[in-house]
Amino acid sequence: MAAPDEHPTDLPECPSAQSGGLLPDELRAWMVLLAATGAVEQxxxxxxxxxxxxSHDEFLVLCLLAEQPAGLRMTRxxxxLGRPKTRLTYQIACLQHAGLVTRKSVCGDKRGVEVVLTExxxxxxxEASEPLSETVVQALGRIMGPTQREAMRALLPDVTEPSGTE
Structure with a gap:
């Protein structure tokens, strides 16, 4: 975490983004991706x-379901998400209690359960998509160096420089 008097522009670029170390490019790219993911999640x-x-984990479930109008099986x-099924069962129960998802048995498979987003x-x-997407863009712009931001702009054109560096 940055010191109270430290500004985002004072922070060094992600260490894994710098070439010339022991790691091959593929591992260096993976480390940059992990750093970016961690910054976004935080x-x-x-x-x-x-x-x-x-919760953030419940949000990830909602995001998966948002892309699947017909729903997804809990095992999928x-x-x-790389989560244990028991933990997911609890998260789905919380989402169902909040009225955000419904669960139903899968036809022909008595053990299968499918989850669908509610209206x-x-x-x-x-309603939340704009502040959420702005948060992602800002977090990515802050953690990545100029080379990584340029590469990311191919996927997310709005990734910007941290405040004060433009």
Whole structure:
């Protein structure tokens, strides 16, 4: 965490973004990706709680389901998020209690459970999408150096320099 008098522009570029070390390019890229992911998650936690009143892990479930209008099986959600099924069961129960998802048995498979977003969740995600996406762009812009920001702009054109460096 930055010291109180330290400004984002004073922070060094992510150490793994610098070439010339022991790591091959692929591992260096992976480390930059991990640093960026960590920065985004750290910043998103508060915004997700404020905007959606759910945990970050519950938010990830909602994001997966937002891209799957027909829903997803719980085993697939656990697989995609790399979460234990027991932990996911608790998260889904919390989301269901909040009225954000529904669960139903999969036809022909008595053990299979499919999860679908409710209309309430769709509306909440739509309303929260702008502050959430701004948070992602700002976090990525802050953690990445100029070369990484340029590469990321191919995917996210709005990734910017940290405040004060433009």
């Amino acid at each position: 910043r998103l936690r508060a915004v997700v709680k404020e905007q959606l009143d759910v 959600i656990a697989e995609l 309430k969740a769709r509306l909440l995600l739509k």
